[in-house]
Amino acid sequence: xxxxxxxxxxxxxxxxxxxxxxxxxxxxxxxxxxxxxxxxxxxxxxxxxxxxxxxxxxxxxxxxxxxxxxxxxxxxxxxxxxxxxxxxxxxxxxxxxxxxxxxxxxxxxxxxxxxxxxxxxxxxxxxxxxxxxxxxxxxxxxxxxxxxxxxxxxxxxxxxxxxxxxxxxxxxxxxxxxxxxxxxxxxxxxxxxxxxxxxxxxxxxxxxxxxxxxxx
Amino acid sequence: xxxxxxxxxxxxxxxxxxxxxxxxxxxxxxxxxxxxxxxxxxxxxxxxxxxxxxxxxxxxxxxxxxxxxxxxxxxxxxxxxxxxxxxxxxxxxxxxxxxxxxxxxxxxxxxxxxxxxxxxxxxxxxxxxxxxxxxxxxxxxxxxxxxxxxxxxxxxxxxxxxxxxxxxxxxxxxxxxxxxxxxxxxxxxxxxxxxxxxxxxxxxxxxxxxxxxxxx
Numbered sequence: 001x002x003x004x005x006x007x008x009x010x011x012x013x014x015x016x017x018x019x020x021x022x023x024x025x026x027x028x029x030x031x032x033x034x035x036x037x038x039x040x041x042x043x044x045x046x047x048x049x050x051x052x053x054x055x056x057x058x059x060x061x062x063x064x065x066x067x068x069x070x071x072x073x074x075x076x077x078x079x080x081x082x083x084x085x086x087x088x089x090x091x092x093x094x095x096x097x098x099x100x101x102x103x104x105x106x107x108x109x110x111x112x113x114x115x116x117x118x119x120x121x122x123x124x125x126x127x128x129x130x131x132x133x134x135x136x137x138x139x140x141x142x143x144x145x146x147x148x149x150x151x152x153x154x155x156x157x158x159x160x161x162x163x164x165x166x167x168x169x170x171x172x173x174x175x176x177x178x179x180x181x182x183x184x185x186x187x188x189x190x191x192x193x194x195x196x197x198x199x200x201x202x203x204x205x206x207x208x209x210x211x212x213x214x215x216x
Numbered sequence: 217x218x219x220x221x222x223x224x225x226x227x228x229x230x231x232x233x234x235x236x237x238x239x240x241x242x243x244x245x246x247x248x249x250x251x252x253x254x255x256x257x258x259x260x261x262x263x264x265x266x267x268x269x270x271x272x273x274x275x276x277x278x279x280x281x282x283x284x285x286x287x288x289x290x291x292x293x294x295x296x297x298x299x300x301x302x303x304x305x306x307x308x309x310x311x312x313x314x315x316x317x318x319x320x321x322x323x324x325x326x327x328x329x330x331x332x333x334x335x336x337x338x339x340x341x342x343x344x345x346x347x348x349x350x351x352x353x354x355x356x357x358x359x360x361x362x363x364x365x366x367x368x369x370x371x372x373x374x375x376x377x378x379x380x381x382x383x384x385x386x387x388x389x390x391x392x393x394x395x396x397x398x399x400x401x402x403x404x405x406x407x408x409x410x411x412x413x414x415x416x417x418x419x420x421x422x423x424x425x426x427x428x429x430x431x432x
Contacts, residue, residue: 050310051292076267079295083316094266100299 008110008130009164009185011071013214014039014207017190019046019075024057030199031061035068037203039193040186043090045075058084073112078105088112090133093120102128116149118160125161133188134158136169137179140191151182158183173205180213224326224346225380225401227287229430230255230423233406235262235291240273246415247277251284253419255409256402259306261291274300289328294321304328306349309336318344332365334376341377349404350374352385353395356407367398374399389421396429 016039018027031042042065046054058074062085065072073088074081076095081088088110091098098113105111113124114133121132134154136146146169149157158165166188167179176187187210196202232255234243247258258281262270274290278301281288289304290297292311297304304326307314314329321327329340330349337348350370352362362385365373374381382404383395392403403426412418 051307051312052310055312055316077293077295079293079298079312079317079320082295082320083312091267094268096267096271096295096299100271101295104295104298 005130005162005164011041012131012164012166012188013041013186014203014210015041015043015166015186015188016193016203017043017045017075017188018194019044019049019057020190022194024049024053027057028060028064030194032064033198033200034193034203035064035070037193037200038207039068039070039203041065041071041073043073043075043188044086045090045190047076051077051080055080055084058086062086071110073110082109088130090114091129097127098124098129099127115157116147116153118157121157121161125163129163131164131166131185132158132161133166133168134184135167137167137187138170138175140170151178154179154184155182173202173209176206176209177213186210186214221346221378221380227257228347228380228382228402228404229257230419230426231257231259231382231402231404232409232419233259233261233291233404234410235260235265235270235273236406238410240265240269243273244276244280246410248280249414249416250409250419251280251286253409253416254423255284255286255419257281257287257289259289259291259404260302261306261406263292267293267296271296271300274302278302287326289326298325304346306330307345313343314340314345315343331373332363332369334373337373337377341379345379347380347382347401348374348377349382349384350400351383351404353383353403354386354391356386367394370395370400371398389418389425392422392425393429402426402430 062072071087073090074086075090078089078101090112092114110130112131113129115121134157136148164185166186167184168188171187171189172192193199193202278288287303289306290302291306294305294317306328308330326346328347329345331337350373352364380401382402383400384404387403387405388408409415409418
């Protein structure tokens with residue numbers, strides 16, 4: 001298990017969330033570029049697409065991700081994650097519960113939970129989450145209902161669990177270094193890559209900054 | 217298999233679609249009444265609710281349905297159907313593909329497909345659908361993008377397959393009798409029960425009309 005956690009922690013180093021605000025074609029084009037730039041995991045997160053659009057895009061993303069040694073996860077839709085052969089599912093507090101997902105997915109499928117308090121983090125770990133998404137790290141325009149807990153808050157939440165983690169929420173090139181020392185395995189973001197003029201260069205610059213701030 | 221199909225055909229006799237336009241509490245209250253009125257299957261269909269709301273409502277609906285000997289199905293969300301212990305999933309042409317769902321769900325889970333042409337009906341049957349939803353039977357305000365094929369069109373589509381079926385689209389008490397002879401195992405509707413002043417009495421009246429039109 002310790003070895004699996006170490007591998008998962010490495011996969012979470014630069015975790016791109018894509019989907020919302022882009023068409024399926026745009027998602028594939030930008031994500032392909034971001035993977036060339038060094039992204040280590042991709043999460044497809046769409047609430048407004050049809051199930052079929054999400055499934056077809058997940059199928060194509062899986063091939064892209066695996067060609068680059070990156071992991072693919074799907075937000076909320078465990079059925080689509082399983083049907084498309086993704087590596088895992090990410091579950092927010094308003095999604096399918098972690099425990100219910102684990103019963104369907106079996107022990108080897110990656111399940112990510114979301115927590116902004118030590119209690120929620122422990123609960124997610126207890127129910128079978130393999131990693132935690134923790135934030136919001138900073139203020140953000142993408143999820144305007146997110147409560148900002150900051151790097152210190154993230155450090156406190158992550159001290160409550162042993163599983164790997166990503167910091168999330170308002171992270172961009174300029175503030176990555178502020179997350180050094182907050183115990184997260186990596187960072188998760190969307191806009192800083194998906195809204196960049198050049199997603200490949202944006203991902204490369206973020207990876208350099210992560211290496212510098214978190215160590216290689 | 218023939219025995220299973222006969223049982224499924226009986227379960228499809230009065231198939232209520234609920235969710236859209238109601239809150240979770242309203243869905244539970246109205247569906248409980250409709251089950252007392254004789255509804256034989258319930259499909260939870262929601263696009264705008266969170267995954268957690270849909271899961272929690274499906275859990276409660278399962279108990280209600282099973283207490284009345286009715287089947288519970290969930291639209292599109294196979295993961296929620298499985299996690300909540302529902303009897304099946306219903307898949308439209310824009311949802312997860314039938315074949316992909318069958319691979320995850322195993323052989324005993326009910327999978328419904330949607331078809332408005334003989335070709336789509338045969339395809340759904342070939343991919344592993346247990347029944348077909350076929351329509352639109354009549355014009356409807358609920359799904360305004362639906363193509364109306366009428367009772368004659370439904371008869372033609374259902375002649376292409378052996379699996380059970382429900383007619384769908386704009387069905388209400390006044391037009392049930394027009395579906396006699398179109399080969400469907402039952403009828404599927406939403407508004408005629410969920411928008412009725414008394415869902416229990418509406419379901420009872422529909423069951424009487426089905427018995428009269430389709431035979432007991």
